Amino acid sequence: MTDQVLIQDAELLDGTGSPPRRADVLVSGGRIAAVEEPGRLSESGRTVLSARGQTLAPGFIDVHSHADNAPFLAEDDTSKILQGVTTEVVGNCGFSLAPRLEETAPALEALAARIFPTLPWSWSSFSELLAATDARGYVTNYAPLVGHHALRVAVMGMSDAAPDSAQQARMGDLLDEAMEAGAFGLSSGLIYPPGLFAMTQELTELAKRLPESRPYVTHMRGEGSQLLTSINEALAIGEGSGRRVHVSHLKTAGQPNWGRMQAALDQLDQARARGLDVRHDVYPYTAGSTMLTASLPPWFQEGGGPKVLSRLADPAAIDRLRDELGRDDGTWENHIHGAGWDGIVIASSDSHEFDGRSLAQIGADRGTEPFDALVHVLVNEQLKVSMIVHSMQEDDLALAMSHEKTMIGSDGLPPGVGGKPHPRMYGTFPRVLARYCRELGTLGLPDAVRRMTSLPADSFGLHDRGVIAPDAAADLVAFDPATIRDLADYAQPTREPEGIAWVMVNGQVVVRDGRYLGRRTGRRLVPAA
Secondary structure: OOOEEEEEEEEEOOOOOOOOEEEEEEEEOOEEEEEEOOOOOOOOOOEEEEOOOOEEEEOEEEOOOOHHHHHHOOOOOOOOHHHOEEEEEEOOOOOOOOOOOHHHHHHHHHHHOOOOOOOOOOOOOHHHHHHHHHHHOEOOEEEEOEEHHHHHHHHHOOOOOOOOHHHHHHHHHHHHHHHHHOOOOEEEEOOOOOHHHOOHHHHHHHHHOOOOOOOEEEEOOOOOOOHHHHHHHHHHHHHHHOOOEEEOOOOOOOHHHOOOHHHHHHHHHHHHHOOOOEEEEEOOOOEEEEEHHHHOOHHHHOOOHHHHHHHHOOHHHHHHHHHHHOOOOOOOOOHHHHHOHHHEEEEEEOOOOOOOOEHHHHHHHHOOOHHHHHHHHHHHOOOOEEEEEEOOOHHHHHHHHHOOOEEEOOOOOOOOOOOOOOOHHHHHHHHHHHHHHHHOOOOOHHHHHHHHOHHHHHHOOOOOOOOOOOOOEOOEEEEOOOOOEOOOOOOOOOOOOEOEEEEEEOOEEEEEOOEEOOOOOEOEOOOOO
């Protein structure tokens, strides 16, 4: 290709939610140079790329990715780029790979090992991590958050204690360093250790140190029986710190909580009405996915992996655990109670022995109760196991999807662990366009594209992404709205979508006719302020 590419005959959706229009688009030097009516731009000296019969949109932005490790993989991670995703916000749910201080590095590495594949740990500071990922290159653009887990582990290990003033200040200093290095915001994951040990004030004090333009992004303390109180906590952190709040993967989990989505959305809208800047995202599935250890109560997780494994061998601790998993007293996010033993399916285990089977199935195969299967899997896999959690209903999902402020995130777990991952990792964005636009009519096509492009770009400060307009970065996707669809499902979760003609990242075509062309043309993005 020449440096200039002329895209002709597109049905243009510019990302703003405006109706489609016919247009030609000129790309030069990795940016959009012009958007004009068809035929007004000369072909001379330019590579011509046809978009006839295709809808042209800005590259999709995945606001909730866990592909922090993707640059380190030997094989390029194509799970997102083949969906038309050109930018991923990583470091979500409190999980970032830095800071990593020498004295507590084993604790961070052990926590990461529960969901990430083997990593080439060679960095300490956030800036050193970014230098390492820069050296490897990016398939998609990379917008990193710094995780509260990493900050807390660096200073306090896996302790469940509240930080003293010196520890709070040290976490703040590490947060400042990450912001200076290029983090786009602070994330928390309040169902996971050590974040679940943090009180509201600890998080508020950290959020106060964020630059005004950078958000506090949270996997809240509860999404089932604790949903509304957890939203209140997230809003209190935003109001106490004066920073934007972003609620990750909004959902109502567990059958007793079905039907509460409207109340959750009302809470968020009421906060907006009183002046708080609060955003949220969803994924288009009724099952979630996370590490299997998230099914354990807080007291069981104090101290990190070695203590968890010790408790799994302690009859008294096991008896207490059995009792607590059988009920939901509203004090913690009880996935087992919310999904049932049939609804907890192993996605990936270290040995891959259990992948694709529910805890109920594993128990039946072993001739034991599902609870005993849970203990066996955790011990056998040394906690390195993830699960799919079937705990939501379609009506709540559709209601959240239709809210005007909703944006889209995949919440796909880190690539490279194998097994049977949640199909959202390979299908999220085409699924929205196929199921919720074309089939159900929940969203109009221009509005769906807006939720995947300009809305997330505005929310995360990606100021030159998310629209098709002069001077914007040339991240583009051409797709057929009549045929685009996700093929990944729970049985075959890594099937690639259909209906995407080509994808361009920073002015370079990297996908054509569903085939990845093997170019790492993504960049690490830098916050505007």
